[in-house]
Amino acid sequence: MKTCEIRDLDGPNLFLRKPAIKLELEAEEGAIQVSRAASEFAAGEPLSVTALEPAEPERLMVLTVEIVNRLHDLCDQPRPEAAYRRMEEEGHYAVAYSWRHRRFAIALGKLALQFVLGQTQDIDAGVASLKQILASPPEDDDEPQMVASRDRKTPIIAITGTNGKTTTSRLISFILRNAGKKVGMTSSAGVYIDTEQVLQGDYSGPGGARRVLESDVDVAVLETARGGMLLRGLGYEECDVSVVTNVSADHLGLHGVLTVEGLAEVKSLVPRATREGGFAVLNADDPFVFAMREQIRARPFFVSRRGISPEVQEHIENSGWALTLDDGQVHWWHDGTSDVVTSLNGIPVTFGGRAPHMVENALCAAAGCLGLGLGIDQVRSGLAEFRSSSRDNHGRLNVYKMDGATVVIDFAHNEAGLKQLLEFARHFRTGEGKMTAIVGTAGDRDDEAFRAIGRHAALQADHVIKKDTTKYLRGRQPGDMLRLLQRGIDDAGTDVPVEDAPSEREACLRAFGRVQSGDVVAVMCIEDYDFLLGYLDERGTPVN
Numbered sequence: 001m002k003t004c005e006i007r008d009l010d011g012p013n014l015f016l017r018k019p020a021i022k023l024e025l026e027a028e029e030g031a032i033q034v035s036r037a038a039s040e041f042a043a044g045e046p047l048s049v050t051a052l053e054p055a056e057p058e059r060l061m062v063l064t065v066e067i068v069n070r071l072h073d074l075c076d077q078p079r080p081e082a083a084y085r086r087m088e089e090e091g092h093y094a095v096a097y098s099w100r101h102r103r104f105a106i107a108l109g110k111l112a113l114q115f116v117l118g119q120t121q122d123i124d125a126g127v128a129s130l131k132q133i134l135a136s137p138p139e140d141d142d143e144p145q146m147v148a149s150r151d152r153k154t155p156i157i158a159i160t161g162t163n164g165k166t167t168t169s170r171l172i173s174f175i176l177r178n179a180g181k182k183v184g185m186t187s188s189a190g191v192y193i194d195t196e197q198v199l200q201g202d203y204s205g206p207g208g209a210r211r212v213l214e215s216d217v218d219v220a221v222l223e224t225a226r227g228g229m230l231l232r233g234l235g236y237e238e239c240d241v242s243v244v245t246n247v248s249a250d251h252l253g254l255h256g257v258l259t260v261e262g263l264a265e266v267k268s269l270v271p272r273a274t275r276e277g278g279f280a281v282l283n284a285d286d287p288f289v290f291a292m293r294e295q296i297r298a299r300p301f302f303v304s305r306r307g308i309s310p311e312v313q314e315h316i317e318n319s320g321w322a323l324t325l326d327d328g329q330v331h332w333w334h335d336g337t338s339d340v341v342t343s344l345n346g347i348p349v350t351f352g353g354r355a356p357h358m359v360e361n362a363l364c365a366a367a368g369c370l371g372l373g374l375g376i377d378q379v380r381s382g383l384a385e386f387r388s389s390s391r392d393n394h395g396r397l398n399v400y401k402m403d404g405a406t407v408v409i410d411f412a413h414n415e416a417g418l419k420q421l422l423e424f425a426r427h428f429r430t431g432e433g434k435m436t437a438i439v440g441t442a443g444d445r446d447d448e449a450f451r452a453i454g455r456h457a458a459l460q461a462d463h464v465i466k467k468d469t470t471k472y473l474r475g476r477q478p479g480d481m482l483r484l485l486q487r488g489i490d491d492a493g494t495d496v497p498v499e500d501a502p503s504e505r506e507a508c509l510r511a512f513g514r515v516q517s518g519d520v521v522a523v524m525c526i527e528d529y530d531f532l533l534g535y536l537d538e539r540g541t542p543v544n
Contacts, residue, residue: 001033002026003113004092008102010206011146011233012273014266015083015096019144019233021105023064023113024256027091032060035118042066052118057086057093060116064095067112074127075108075134088258102142104133145206147213149237149275154184154213156236157368160224160270161245161289162263163417164361165204167396168245169223171349171365174392175382176219179374184212185221189394193217204228206235219372229269230255241371242274242298243281243364247288248416253446264288274298279321279371281364284312301371303363305356323367325359332370341366342380348544349388354427355397357420358388388544390537395529397424400540404517405433407540409532412524413441415452422460425522433518437461438507439485440469440524443476447484453524454488457496461522464489464498467507471527504528509535 005024013020033052040047042063055063061084069079080097087094099105111126113119120126159169166187173185177194185192186208191199193215199208205228212220213236224234247264257263267289271280276297283289284302290311293300302312302322316322316333323341324331330341344353347362362383369379388397398409406428412421422437429435437457441449457464466485468478482500489498501507505528511521512535525532536542 001117002028006106006109008106009233010144011235012269013233016081016098018098019146020096021099021109022094022096023109024092024094030091032057034060034063034116037121038063038067038116041123042070047121050118050121061093061095064112064116067115068097071108071112075130087256088262089256092256103139104130107133145210147210147236152213154217154220155372156220156222156239157241157372158222158224158239158270159243160267162248162250164245164357165223167393168243168361168364169221170393171361171386172368173221174386175365175369175379178382178385179378181218183219183221184215184217186212187223188225206232209235224270226266229266234269234273238273238275240275240278241368242271243368244271244283244289244292245360245364246283246286250414254444268292268295271296271298281367281371283360283364284309301367303367305359305363323363332376339376341376342383347383349386351544355424358397389542390533395525398533399543400536401543402540403515405515405519407521407536409523409525409529411526413526414449415456418453418456418524421522425520429518429520431518433520434462435520435522436463436465436511438465438467438511438523440467440481441526442472443474443481450481450484451488451491454485455492458489458492458494461496464496465501465507465511467501467504469527505531508532
């Protein structure tokens with residue numbers, strides 16, 4: 001047995017709806033042994049000499065909670081709320097308990113695990129050290145960094161999902177600004193107060209949320225990503241409206257999440273943290289997202305671009321809220337009535353419906369704004385004015401005509417994103433034109449993710465350029481990802497021409513330099529879109 005992780009979570013998390021300390025243990029080769037003295041201590045019995053004894057997983061986790069509780073008792077502190085669970089990784093077990101004093105709570109967790117594992121028996125010295133921490137002057141970060149509901153006045157719309165989070169966040173922000181609201185937005189591209197970028201980088205976690213909620217804004221639009229939730233918890237206690245776009249395989253194998261089901265549970269933190277009386281906007285076409293309706297306190301607000309399923313129909317008949325697409329019209333069902341919001345032609349970002357994933361993003365954004373209380377005319381106006389341009393939606397499905405060819409730049413970073421990109425790009429191929437796919441992503445995916453990208457590119461494109469990276473290796477070595485992409489291409493069994501490029505920029509400039517009329521270049525663009533969009537704005541003509 002060994003300690004795998006002690007992590008302080010500042011907000012709602014997989015275990016509790018409040019800040020928690022996570023203690024994760026790993027049973028090497030499946031053998032679980034706990035200290036006999038720890039069991040005696042938990043039962044209030046005299047301690048024997050240090051010895052280890054076999055235990056079942058349930059006993060390991062329950063004993064750890066009991067020790068945590070006893071240590072709180074000895075420090076004259078109230079017992080915390082606690083939870084425990086088996087993790088997806090084989091032989092990994094976690095206990096979590098609520099906290100209000102960071103240094104004390106972490107030190108207590110370390111002592112509890114040392115005692116459970118038989119690494120110490122000196123409880124008296126450990127408790128004295130804990131009391132000394134409590135008696136010392138507080139440090140700046142001793143309190144949880146989560147913004148409590150009682151301390152905030154700014155309404156929150158929180159957006160999560162595997163793909164489409166940033167576009168949906170931008171579209172919501174645009175609609176709100178168009179309606180006269182001052183908006184603070186977090187995203188993987190930075191933090192924005194209205195249209196001014198105040199922080200650059202990926203701020204889709206609690207740090208970005210806190211920056212916005214400390215600002216003077218009318219509404220906070222918070223993109224909320226998997227990594228921040230797992231590593232720090234949510235940055236807010238509750239939101240008023242949540243939006244879940246979709247769930248598909250991405251980043252599996254990181255931070256103990258191995259399956260899509262496990263990833264869906266992480267994403268469900270956002271709708272589960274939506275306040276009672278608020279709205280949880282859920283994509284009813286995605287089974288993982290639709291299932292979240294069973295876990296929420298908020299009112300479900302379903303969106304569907306595929307019509308009305310029997311479950312959604314029942315929801316509508318019971319006066320539930322939904323946005324559905326039917327014969328090119330977006331219908332808003334609410335409280336037993338219905339209105340037409342707009343048509344697909346009134347939502348330019350969908351390219352007349354040729355970009356189905358953008359249809360979903362637009363429905364999610366519209367529902368989020370309606371759930372917050374915006375009027376239907378305000379939502380309709382915002383949808384009509386937002387463009388899939390380098391200005392409004394930088395790096396997300398930006399389309400250009402250049403030398404008779406079409407270039408599509410998109411932050412497609414996984415297999416699902418690549419499928420959407422290539423299906424959309426195919427619409428622009430004309431005559432004898434060919435489609436070139438420029439593929440690659442960041443290194444923090446499992447091997448199969450790269451093989452799947454290579455395989456799909458080989459099956460759908462006429463030419464494939466594999467791009468390497470130095471900026472987003474994330475633990476891999478140069479060339480590793482190119483080899484994995486090639487394995488997927490080989491698995492496809494096609495004779496599609498393939499070449500390698502050392503960088504995203506080199507791959508794109510190479511492809512741009514040899515396009516012919518009718519060709520399409522589709523780019524999985526994750527790192528150099530500022531340069532590439534500037535290049536295309538200067539030499540090409542934006543579409544949409």
